[in-house]
Amino acid sequence: MSGETSPRETTVLAFSPAGRALVLAGPALLGILVAVLAPILARWLVDVGFPVLGVVWRVVASVDSWWEIAVQAAILAVLGALVSVEIVRRSTRVTIGRAAVRLETGDRVVAVSRPDVDFVFMDGSFLVLLDRESRQLFHGEPQADRAPLERAFREYGYPWRDGDPFTGLYRPWVPDSGQLPIEVDAVLSARAVALSKKAASEAGELRGTVEKLGYAIRDDGDRQLWRPLVRS
Structure with missing residues (x-):
């Protein structure tokens, strides 16, 4: 290249x-x-x-x-x-x-x-x-x-x-674990379905929704990892 x-x-x-x-x-x-x-x-x-x-x-x-x-x-x-x-x-x-x-x-x-x-x-x-x-x-x-x-x-x-300077902040998403607000958990559930269907565009839009709610998402194979947004 x-x-x-x-x-x-x-x-x-x-x-x-x-x-x-x-x-x-x-x-x-x-x-x-x-x-x-x-x-x-x-x-x-x-x-x-x-x-x-x-x-x-x-x-x-x-x-x-x-x-x-x-x-x-x-x-x-x-x-x-x-x-x-x-x-x-x-x-x-x-x-x-x-x-x-x-x-x-x-x-x-x-x-x-x-x-x-x-x-x-x-x-x-x-x-x-x-x-x-x-x-x-x-x-x-x-x-x-x-x-x-x-x-x-x-x-x-x-x-x-x-x-990634924020690697250490990510945690695995566990449905209904109580670690995240209900609305964030719901979006991640919908995104998990989109990922299983290989719907990249929909998964990208849902990522943006999660970020508007104050969290960042990272994919690790089939798993979704999350962390709070951090101001530099």
Whole structure:
């Protein structure tokens, strides 16, 4: 991944040419490779009498004509292309300037003014921007790697942190535990349902509702973690 400085004194952090080629072509090529090699591997396992072979493997082993392999390769290539589209749609192109940060994720564009940003850090593979009350201004998976992101944010004077400064404040959400106000508990219950349905947009809106009630949310796999908002 790379970043390039433009004449307008902004830095754009997106896929490098090699990274973009890998994202766009990699899944489809992997699908074709699987289509060609899987029958060979399956037949070998059958021949050596591998003790645990399910129905799927036996069906794969029966694929031995060129047209069956071609059809299988075409199907997996299409599925791979769909994966590529989803990766590009969900990843974020970051444009950093001295006055603001522009974050483009698919058709969604978020512009955050520099004075509003009090914390910038990576949470795993996700870029996070928080305001002075530790509310989430942005949370998304950037196209660029951590190193160029950190370098660019520091260059433009943004408060980059090595990790989430509020990690120690988070607690696991337990429904009806009495630790949170009833209205917050209700929103987190609704958000748990949204997360189980993979409804990212709805989950994001409910996160905003929780923050308006004075709490921050962080996802840890299937678990929701919460903490009070903190003024810096």
